[in-house]
C-alpha cells in the first residue's frame with residue numbers, strides 16, 4: 001500500500017478564498033442579527049406566559065364565555081368581550097373554543113392554552129403562528145387591523161381529528 005502524500009490538498013485558489021471569506025462574513029452577520037433582531041424587530045414572539053392547570057384554564061374560559069356570550073355558531077359559543085380586555089381561546093382535541101368577536105383597532109390580551117395535548121394556533125390567512133401547550137397560559141397581545149372573518153387552524157398534529165380543528169375570530173368595524 002502506498003500512503004498518500006502528506007500534503008494531498010491543493011492550496012486555496014483566489015476564487016475559493018473569496019467565497020470562503022464571503023461565507024464567513026455572512027455567518028458572522030447572521031449570528032449578530034439573532035440578538036440584534038430581538039431589540040430591532042417589531043414582531044417578536046411574545047414572552048408573557050403563566051403556569052396554569054387544565055382545570056384552572058377551563059374555569060377561566062367558562063367564566064369568560066358566561067360573561068360575554070352573544071350567540072352560538074355551529075354549537076360553539078360566540079363571545080364579544082369589551083375592547084382592551086383579556087380574552088381566552090382554549091384548544092383541545094379537536095376544537096377551538098369559543099368563537100371570538102373582536103373590534104378592529106382595539107387591543108386585547110389573548111390567552112391561549114390546551115387542556116390535553118400540544119396544539120398550534122395558526123391564524124389564517126395572516127399566517128401568525130403560536131404554540132399552544134397544556135400547563136401554560138400563553139398571552140399574545142393582539143390589535144386586529146382588518147375587519148372580517150379569520151380561521152384558526154391547528155398546525156401541530158394532535159390526532160385523528162387534527163384536520164377538523166378549525167376555530168374562528170370575527171373582527172368587526
Ligand SMILES: [Cu+2]
Pocket residue numbers: 092094118119120154155156157158162165
Ligand atoms: Cu390540534
